[in-house]
Amino acid sequence: xxxxxxxxxxxxxxxxxxxxxWALGSRIPGETDLATEYGCARTxxxxxxxxxxxxxxxxxxxKGGTRVCQTPVRQAKFEIPxxxxxxxxxxxxxxxxLVCNKLKRPPPPVRSRLHIPAGGxxxxxxxxxxxxxxxxxxxxxxxxxxxxxxxLTTPLGEISVNEWLVKMVPFSSGDVVFSAVSADEKIxxxxxxEVGAAIFVIDRTTWLDDAFITTMTLYYKEGYKLYxxx
Amino acid sequence: xxxxxxxxxxxxxxxxxxxxxWALGSRIPGETDLATEYGCARTxxxxxxxxxxxxxxxxxxxKGGTRVCQTPVRQAKFEIPxxxxxxxxxxxxxxxxLVCNKLKRPPPPVRSRLHIPAGGxxxxxxxxxxxxxxxxxxxxxxxxxxxxxxxLTTPLGEISVNEWLVKMVPFSSGDVVFSAVSADEKIxxxxxxEVGAAIFVIDRTTWLDDAFITTMTLYYKEGYKLYxxx
DNA sequence: TATGCTATTATGTATGCACATAATAATTTC
DNA sequence: GAAATTATTATGTGCATACATAATAGCATA
Numbered sequence: 431x432x433x434x435x436x437x438x439x440x441x442x443x444x445x446x447x448x449x450x451x452w453a454l455g456s457r458i459p460g461e462t463d464l465a466t467e468y469g470c471a472r473t474x475x476x477x478x479x480x481x482x483x484x485x486x487x488x489x490x491x492x493k494g495g496t497r498v499c500q501t502p503v504r505q506a507k508f509e510i511p512x513x514x515x516x517x518x519x520x521x522x523x524x525x526x527x528l529v530c531n532k533l534k535r536p537p538p539p540v541r542s543r544l545h546i547p548a549g550g551x552x553x554x555x556x557x558x559x560x561x562x563x564x565x566x567x568x569x570x571x572x573x574x575x576x577x578x579x580x581x582l583t584t585p586l587g588e589i590s591v592n593e594w595l596v597k598m599v600p601f602s603s604g605d606v607v608f609s610a611v612s613a614d615e616k617i618x619x620x621x622x623x624e625v626g627a628a629i630f631v632i633d634r635t636t637w638l639d640d641a642f643i644t645t646m647t648l649y650y651k652e653g654y655k656l657y658x659x660x
Numbered sequence: 661x662x663x664x665x666x667x668x669x670x671x672x673x674x675x676x677x678x679x680x681x682w683a684l685g686s687r688i689p690g691e692t693d694l695a696t697e698y699g700c701a702r703t704x705x706x707x708x709x710x711x712x713x714x715x716x717x718x719x720x721x722x723k724g725g726t727r728v729c730q731t732p733v734r735q736a737k738f739e740i741p742x743x744x745x746x747x748x749x750x751x752x753x754x755x756x757x758l759v760c761n762k763l764k765r766p767p768p769p770v771r772s773r774l775h776i777p778a779g780g781x782x783x784x785x786x787x788x789x790x791x792x793x794x795x796x797x798x799x800x801x802x803x804x805x806x807x808x809x810x811x812l813t814t815p816l817g818e819i820s821v822n823e824w825l826v827k828m829v830p831f832s833s834g835d836v837v838f839s840a841v842s843a844d845e846k847i848x849x850x851x852x853x854e855v856g857a858a859i860f861v862i863d864r865t866t867w868l869d870d871a872f873i874t875t876m877t878l879y880y881k882e883g884y885k886l887y888x889x890x
Numbered sequence: 891t892a893t894g895c896t897a898t899t900a901t902g903t904a905t906g907c908a909c910a911t912a913a914t915a916a917t918t919t920c
Numbered sequence: 921g922a923a924a925t926t927a928t929t930a931t932g933t934g935c936a937t938a939c940a941t942a943a944t945a946g947c948a949t950a
Binding site: 666700702703722 | 902903904905906911912913914
């Protein structure tokens with residue numbers, strides 16, 4: 431026993447949960463009991479239990495005590511890929527081409543997602559991302575120029591919209607939707623594949639506080655996979 | 661200000677990061693300074709900063725101090741859906757049909773994923789999941805009978821393999837891979853759709869400590885979307 | 891019996907303190 | 921002057937304590 435700590439206690443508790451010693455939904459000993467059992471302060475046990483609670487493995491209630499979670503919600507975490515990194519870690523050369531960049535009226539679904547007033551305009555961009563010289567992903571994006579007016583005066587040749595936004599509003603919130611679609615002609619054309627191929631799609635909307643910044647759809651080339659951990 | 665706490669401090673610090681007051685990669689004041697500024701103990705600031713570090717917003721180093729993360733890794737979290745719940749929360753009736761349940765030699769990729777010795781066998785199952793009476797998802801699964809021999813003597817009529825496993829080894833680890841494929845004949849047949857339709861696929865392997873339990877591929881009906889949050 | 895107060899219990903949170911640890915800066919030693 | 925040693929600094933971790941808070945159990949009163 432080199433180190434004693436909240437981590438090792440967390441580990442020990444996890445083991446007892448995984449082994450089934452404490453059944454699903456059953457109440458586990460109180461903090462004070464565990465503290466004496468492991469020979470440490472209650473604070474330390476508290477930290478360990480809090481960690482397990484954060485991970486969704488146990489549920490804690492005042493007075494009610496701590497219980498093993500009834501329905502173990504399997505939460506997966508993954509990193510939203512940054513295209514350039516993704517390509518470069520694969521050992522290829524990243525580049526991109528801005529196919530279109532116009533200010534125009536967004537279609538209703540986009541308008542409502544970005545909270546743009548009726549009749550208002552937004553910047554519309556289409557980008558093809560390349561790994562070496564073959565297309566890797568096709569991006570369709572709308573940017574709310576109310577929220578980030580600087581986008582209009584930025585030369586988007588060298589730096590991609592994506593990277594520009596990451597620099598400008600790095601800590602925004604957002605939601606992400608994954609799905610699969612068949613490539614229509616536009617997508618097939620951009621990715622240089624057959625119409626009808628199965629395409630992995632990431633749909634993403636980003637905001638900062640009350641300002642809706644951008645919504646984007648990313649179509650990956652066939653065969654793309656997204657890895658994640660439980 | 662009703663409550664002072666690590667949470668509100670975390671919030672305040674988050675605001676200063678988001679607003680750009682502290683630039684990307686820049687060093688932020690030390691714990692002691694922040695403690696005096698917010699009028700609380702260093703421990704409390706520590707908790708707030710630890711939380712931000714867990715979320716990947718800041719990087720902390722001994723002596724080096726705390727810095728705003730240079731490349732804000734956008735981590736998304738989502739809950740692995742449980743089919744029954746998914747169907748039932750949509751207001752439909754869940755049911756499933758076990759199409760196949762045989763003990764046989766798995767193909768090499770499955771064999772290596774489940775760490776089954778050469779020539780060894782595993783249980784192979786195919787299940788169709790229904791929402792009301794129309795197919796919703798098609799599941800292909802291999803179970804390592806070495807790890808969970810009980811599966812062989814369980815009547816898998818009423819309870820699905822999925823639910824049985826959740827009950828038996830609820831807190832296992834695993835990895836998940838998402839992708840898109842075109843429906844081949846087998847899948848199209850099971851889901852009662854056209855061959856070639858774009859299908860969202862979840863591939864999942866589950867283990868507990870050293871025991872590899874099961875690997876599963878889940879093919880969702882067209883139009884399925886997976887939601888997630890940043 | 892119904893209602894309202896009080897005690898108990900288990901977790902939640904904050905504090906002050908002490909010491910550990912890692913990285914760097916300053917100083918000493920050869 | 922280079923290398924080894926020591927000091928300093930900022931975070932990491934643990935402990936004892938105190939009080940807050942939520943939910944329940946028990947009791948008491950009308």
